[in-house]
Amino acid sequence: xxxxxxxxxxxxxxxxxxxxxxxxxxxxxxxxxxxxxxxxxxxxxxxxxxxxxxxxxxxxxxxxxxxxxxxxxxxxxxxxxxxxxxxxxxxxxxxxxxxxxxxxxxxxxxxxxxxxxxxxxxxxxxxxxxxxxxxxxxxxxxxxxxxxxxxxxxxxxxxxxxxxxxxxxxxxxxxxxxxxxxxxxxxxxxxxxxxxxxxxxxxxxxxxxxxxxxxxxxxxxxxxxxxxxxxxxxxxxxxxxxxxxxxxxxxxxxxxxxxxxxxxxxxxxxx
Amino acid sequence: xxxxxxxxxxxxxxxxxxxxxxxxxxxxxxxxxxxxxxxxxxxxxxxxxxxxxxxxxxxxxxxxxxxxxxxxxxxxxxxxxxxxxxxxxxxxxxxxxxxxxxxxxxxxxxxxxxxxxxxxxxxxxxxxxxxxxxxxxxxxxxxxxxxxxxxxxxxxxxxxxxxxxxxxxxxxxxxxxxxxxxxxxxxxxxxxxxxxxxxxxxxxxxxxxxxxxxxxxxxxxxxxxxxxxxxxxxxxxxxxxxxxxxxxxxxxxxxxxxxxxxxxxxxxxxx
DNA sequence: CTTGACTCTCCCCCAACCGGAGACTGCATC
DNA sequence: GATGCAGTCTCCGGTTGGGGGAGAGTCAAG
Numbered sequence: 001x002x003x004x005x006x007x008x009x010x011x012x013x014x015x016x017x018x019x020x021x022x023x024x025x026x027x028x029x030x031x032x033x034x035x036x037x038x039x040x041x042x043x044x045x046x047x048x049x050x051x052x053x054x055x056x057x058x059x060x061x062x063x064x065x066x067x068x069x070x071x072x073x074x075x076x077x078x079x080x081x082x083x084x085x086x087x088x089x090x091x092x093x094x095x096x097x098x099x100x101x102x103x104x105x106x107x108x109x110x111x112x113x114x115x116x117x118x119x120x121x122x123x124x125x126x127x128x129x130x131x132x133x134x135x136x137x138x139x140x141x142x143x144x145x146x147x148x149x150x151x152x153x154x155x156x157x158x159x160x161x162x163x164x165x166x167x168x169x170x171x172x173x174x175x176x177x178x179x180x181x182x183x184x185x186x187x188x189x190x191x192x193x194x195x196x197x198x199x200x201x202x203x204x205x206x207x208x209x210x211x212x213x214x215x216x217x218x219x220x221x222x223x224x225x226x227x228x229x230x231x232x233x234x235x236x237x238x239x240x241x242x243x244x245x246x247x248x249x250x251x252x253x254x255x256x257x258x259x260x261x262x263x264x265x266x267x268x269x270x271x
Numbered sequence: 272x273x274x275x276x277x278x279x280x281x282x283x284x285x286x287x288x289x290x291x292x293x294x295x296x297x298x299x300x301x302x303x304x305x306x307x308x309x310x311x312x313x314x315x316x317x318x319x320x321x322x323x324x325x326x327x328x329x330x331x332x333x334x335x336x337x338x339x340x341x342x343x344x345x346x347x348x349x350x351x352x353x354x355x356x357x358x359x360x361x362x363x364x365x366x367x368x369x370x371x372x373x374x375x376x377x378x379x380x381x382x383x384x385x386x387x388x389x390x391x392x393x394x395x396x397x398x399x400x401x402x403x404x405x406x407x408x409x410x411x412x413x414x415x416x417x418x419x420x421x422x423x424x425x426x427x428x429x430x431x432x433x434x435x436x437x438x439x440x441x442x443x444x445x446x447x448x449x450x451x452x453x454x455x456x457x458x459x460x461x462x463x464x465x466x467x468x469x470x471x472x473x474x475x476x477x478x479x480x481x482x483x484x485x486x487x488x489x490x491x492x493x494x495x496x497x498x499x500x501x502x503x504x505x506x507x508x509x510x511x512x513x514x515x516x517x518x519x520x521x522x523x524x525x526x527x528x529x530x531x532x533x534x535x536x537x538x539x540x541x542x
Numbered sequence: 543c544t545t546g547a548c549t550c551t552c553c554c555c556c557a558a559c560c561g562g563a564g565a566c567t568g569c570a571t572c
Numbered sequence: 573g574a575t576g577c578a579g580t581c582t583c584c585g586g587t588t589g590g591g592g593g594a595g596a597g598t599c600a601a602g
Contacts, residue, residue: 003505006568008579012445013501018580019560027558039567040581046505049498061368065558083372090368097332097361174283227320230284234274234317277599279548289549294590310598311550336589 004034004043014052021052029069030055061086103221117213117228122265126207127165130156130200131186138175141183145169148185155196156187163187168247168263184243208242210265214249217258222246229266242267275305275314285323292323300340301326332357374492388499393483393536398436399463399475401427404443408451416440419456426467427458434458439518439534455514479513481536485520488529493517500537513538 011018024030025042030052032042044052051072058068063086071079132152136144149167156163165188173181192204211233215225226244233240249261282289295301296313301323303313315323322343329339334357342350403423407415420438427434436459444452463475482504486496497515504511520532 003502006579013498015445017560020558022581023559036567041567042580046498046502049502050495053494053498057371057374059558061371087368087372090364093333094361097358100328100332103328174286223324224321227284227317227324231274231317231320277548288590290590290592293550307598312598313549330589 003046005046007032007042007044010044010049010052013046014049014056016052016056024055024065027065027069029065029072061090099218099220103218117215117225119211119213119229119232121268122210122212124205124208124210124265124267126204128189128192128202128204129186130161130189130194130196130202131170131184132200133182133184135180135182136175137180141175144183145185148183151199152185152187155200156189159194159196161189161194161196164190166247166249168245170243170245172243208267209270210245210267211236211238212263212265215262215264217260219260219262222262222264225262225264229264233266233268239269240266241269274317276317278303278313278315281315281320281323284317285320285327287323287327295326295336298336298340300336300343332361370489370491374489388484388486388496390482390484390500390503392539393481395476395479395481395536395538397475397478399460399473400457401432401460401465401467402441402455402457402472402474403470404453404455404472406451406453407446409446412446412454415454416456419454422470423456423458426471427460430465430467432460432465432467435461437518437520439516441514441516443514479538480541481516481538482507482509483534483536486533486535488531490531490533493533493535496533496535500535504537504539510540511537512540 005013007018007021010016011021014021016024021030021042021044025032030048033045033048034043035041036043054072055068058071059065063071063082067082067086071082074082130152132148134144134148152167153163167185167187170184170186171181172184175181175183186205189202192202194202196202211229213225213229215222229244230240245265245267247263247265249263250259276284278289278292281287282292285292287295292301292313292315296303301319304316304319305314306312307314325343326339329342330336334342334353338353338357342353345353401423403419405415405419423438424434438456438458441455441457442452443455446452446454457476460473463473465473467473482500484496484500486493500515501511516536516538518534518536520534521530
């Protein structure tokens, strides 16, 4: 039963590098069956090859070593969870990747000059709205918006209040990958004299002058619109005053992403 | 035109971290429009946000910074190439990932015990074969085998030589992700008295005793079979003698991967 | 003028190893 | 039994793309 092999042979048979095996030994992830006291030579048993194989496979899928350890020494449930989680992560990345590629290509090829943002000022009248507030981060913003629109739509139709304009969202804080922010999903209504559910606010947004542009294309690619707006505001020597507003001019579920129109308004202080 | 913002504001508007911006400055990838001589403060122009945006997007797709630089400063052609290459890389990884997941699950859940490899010795008679040799690495082994089988099949049918057994492959060297090795693709023929094209060898493999097992399932998961075989050989106190042989007992194109049968033989020295 | 927020540089740290230096070991051969 | 050489050891440093934090300097508002 002394089927012991030195590290080089073991490395060859498992297709791991000698360096990697030593690393796994240091981490306690794959400990040689025997370590010669005097020489320090590592000797592995052939039966350890399966564990090594599992490590190699998981690593080839970019599973971090700490997760590898958890999978190898954890219970079934943990294994399934980790693998499922990892799978969905990779699938999401691929999807995101595909969405982004066209964007990147246009960005770098300077094609955004073909779609220069035309920026105007707009005078928004005071507007009664029904709205709900939500906190979310970038990852869940889509779901949250969908849910909020649902809630809002339900509340106003239940109360027989007509919707008198395109819905929009106020972004009270910057929403980032891992920083939550507050958004306020709004629909215009005729007058602020209705009572809706607790979750739904009714108030009147004050009149404002805004800098406005319209972004055509997938929502993921909206950043340049904001940059253009802020640059313009700066150039004009004016100041942003309040939360930017995005108005969805058409229904994203009915169109290809290339045709989506998003109007962005940034309120300004008086000139 | 002095739309200069300090690093923190620029970071917020581009959703990059201050650390990352400083890093990109160090690398020359995104140099601030103005650096105050005395204080060292970095000031960015709002117009630089688009470049920053492009960097952030590419990085979110795991494009290395060197490639990012090439994309941003390279020509159209280079951009397209890089992006296409990157896309195919990610797509490949996802495909590989999906193939591997089930394997990993079985490996770690110990289910390989449900499929213990039954190992026997086999006495192979001397066998005339027609064969072609190819060098390849792991990445291209599938294509290479397909091509080799095609060549071989064409040669023997042209020469009206019957194929009298299942085709097999001798693995003369270990094939790894980046180390090429020689494989010899063989079909059994009745007698070594035929002349085929230059590319095709005809000879007689000597009789041999082998350790044999059969692997059922996707070819990607064959490693444990080898480990089991080598462990068995070791246990029996015998020695491998020559290139392992894989025989494909059924046609992979006609079956689901779960039903594929691969017979593995390792030649042994005389007992 | 003070205070607090911002920014600077510098240094160390992370994963998951790879490469190489210099020393030692194991095994085969002469 | 000496020699050669391939294999192995430890240790150090580097990689990529930053993050964390120290300690010092700077900016702008009240």
